[in-house]
Amino acid sequence: MVGLAAAFGSGAMTNSIEEFENTDLILVTGSNTKEMHPVISSYMKRGVKKGKTKLIVVDPRKTELAEFAEVWLRQKPGTDVAWLNGMMNVIIAEGLYDKEYVANRTEGFEELKKAVAAYTPERVEEISGIPKDDLIAAARLYAKAPAASIAYAMGITQHINGTEAVKSVANLAMLCGNIGIEGGGVNPLRGQNNVQGACDMGALPNVFPAYQTVTSPEIREKFAKAWGVKDLPAKAGLTIVEAVNAASEGKLKALFVMGENPMVSDPDLHHVKDGLTKLDFLVVQDIFLTETAALADVVLPAACFAEKEGTFSNTERRVQLVRKAVDPPGDALPDWQIICGISKRMGYPMDYPDAEAVFDEITKVTPSYAGMDYHRLANGGLQWPCPTKEHPGTKVLHKDKFVRGKGLFSAIxxxxxxxxxxAEYPFMLITGRVLYQYHTGTMTRKSIGLNERYPECLIEINSRDAANMGIQDMDDIRLVTRRGSITAKAKIADVVEKGMVFVPFHFAEAAANNLTIAALDPLAKIPEYKVCAVRVEKAAG
Structure with a gap:
């Protein structure tokens, strides 16, 4: 992603959550925001209800958020780059782009213009199914808004061209001068609590904290000195899917899984189980005995959020301090204490008196956190970058210039x-989440109230498809792909289009990821969770 990580905060929002309520326009794509991020969606809905904010929703499902939209575009799954190019085609052809911004703050415009010229509204309609007049209306609406924000989530990224789709989102925002202004921006909505913080701390295979690359000799020297070691590896590690592949091939012998449940969350679960069971040694550190922990040689009980001190960094780059409310049960310990204990036994002593001491070290090696401390975080947190103790934190990124200088357009x-x-697998499967369950259900499926609202996997199917197949509401149906099958109850609704089915991935007993494909984005190495071919059958009996 040339220039993208630097330009757009490595997956963080360029702007702030509160701006959704007061901006002129929001384009939401790849996000069922009302169910995935209900608090954030409340800001969006308030803006619309006040008459201040116009909303464009691009989603293959007719979600509740689409009911608030000025324009709803129902695209075929996997066609995001096409319709984004189509919007830019219209904006450039009609001269609606921000010519001054493009001239002064960007480069590569001519290459972009040439690339999107082929994506006429007519061609985009053929590819995406979006009526050309609707695409044109959405393009004009976005381009003419004084400030327009784009919010997206994993419906954009979890494809084999997810990186390219994110670049296309950035292209559209820069084309209309919407980066570096309040109410604008490129705003990815993170999928889990503290995903942003984990990435900030270097929980990625190719970077140290603050996205400092492992391939840089200067960066390696910096961290080697800070940590009191001679050498640090110069080679990037493996992503989750690559690690599972290596385990399956016998190349990876041991794995430490911390706060993750790949036996529900990863694609092609038969392959995941094959890889995990072939390991010589599997350790799982978690707060409950998950489906993955059940396969482990050793399970380390960890403290939950309310049982420890520390910080979480949210999707708007806000670092927030949490305080321990109750003691952890039994032998459970905070994650940092477990890691320190293991490190000490392996010959590298990690001696910290408390979580605050860990955070103090973080600020010394993480430039974007350098101005933070527990005292400053006590009153609602700070948004990075916050480079000095006097700095107030950063609400809007790239106000005057991009980190790389000029924003780089990419021809996609x-x-x-x-x-x-x-013919064999005639339906399109899409996966996602529902409001009343969360991720792999490790916590929410232990809640009586939430399970009363959404107790089991429901497969959404269009009413015309159901009628053609003789399927009644709540009948058991079977989904089959080239990788596996699941059986669950049918939920007949025109939320999904004819020829499409939707499955939430929270339910291990009907795991959507038994069906999904492990094809990877070649750059980000993210699996194509969101779309694959599937066959629908009435279940026997």
Missing amino acids: EWIPPAESPD
């Missing part, structure tokens, strides 16, 4: 998904 071509419907 659309490619189809790794797997499309055919």
Whole structure:
């Protein structure tokens, strides 16, 4: 992603959550915000209700948020690059782009213009299914807004061209001068609590904290000195899917899984189980005995959020201090104490008196956190970058210039998904979340109230498809892909289009990821969770 991580905060929002309520326009794509991020969606809905904010929603499902939209575009899954290029085609052809911004703050415009010229509204309609007049209306609405924000989530990223789709989102925002202004921005909505913080701390295979690359000799020397060691590896590590592949091939012998449940969350679960069971040694550190922990040689009980001190960094880059409310049960310990204990036994002593001491070290090696301390975080937190003790934190990124200097336009071509419907597997499967469950259900499925609202996996199917197949509401149906099958109850609704089915991935007993494909984005190495070909059958009996 040339220039992208530096330009757009490595997955963090360029702007702030509160701005959604007061901006002129929000384009939401790849995000069922009302169910995935209900608090954030409340800001969006308030803006619309006040008459201040116009909303464009791009989603293959007719979600509740679409009811608030001025324009709802129902695209075929996996066609995001095409319709984004189509919007830019209209904006450039009609001269609606911000010419001064493009001239002064960006580069690569001519290459972008040439690339999107082929994506006429007529061609985009053929690719995406979005009516050309609707695409034109959305493009004009976005381009003419004084300040327009783009909010997206994993519906954009979890494709084999997810990186290219994010670049396309950045292209559209820069084209209309919407980076570096209040109410604008490129605003990815993180999928789990503290995903942003984990990435900030270097929980990625190719970077140290603050996205400082492991391939840089200067950076390695900096961290080697800070940590009191001679050498640090210069080679990037493996992503989750790559690690599972290596385990399956016998190349990876041991794995430490911390706060993750790949036996529900990762694609092609039969392959995941094969890899994990072939390991010589599997350790899982978690607060409950998850489906993954059940396969482990050793399970380390960890403290939950309310049982420890520390910080969380949220999707708007806000670092927030949490205080321990209750003691952890039994032998459970905070994560940092477990890691320190293991490190000490392996010959590298990590001696910290408390979590605050860990954070003090973080600020010394993480420039974007350098101005923070527990005292400053006590009153609602600070948004990075916060480089000095006098700095107030940063509400809006890239106000005057991008980290790389000028914003770089990228000429992107659309490619189809790794797997499309055919005669044997005629339906398109999409996966996602529901309001009343969370991620792999490790915590929420232990809540009586939440399980009363959404107790089991429901497969959404269009009413016309159901009628053609003789399927009644709440009948058991079976979904089959080239990788596996699941059986669950049918939920007949025109939320999904004809020829499409939707499955939430929270339910281990009907795990959507038994069906999904492990095809990877070649750059970000993210699996194509969101789309694959599937067959629908009435379940026997």
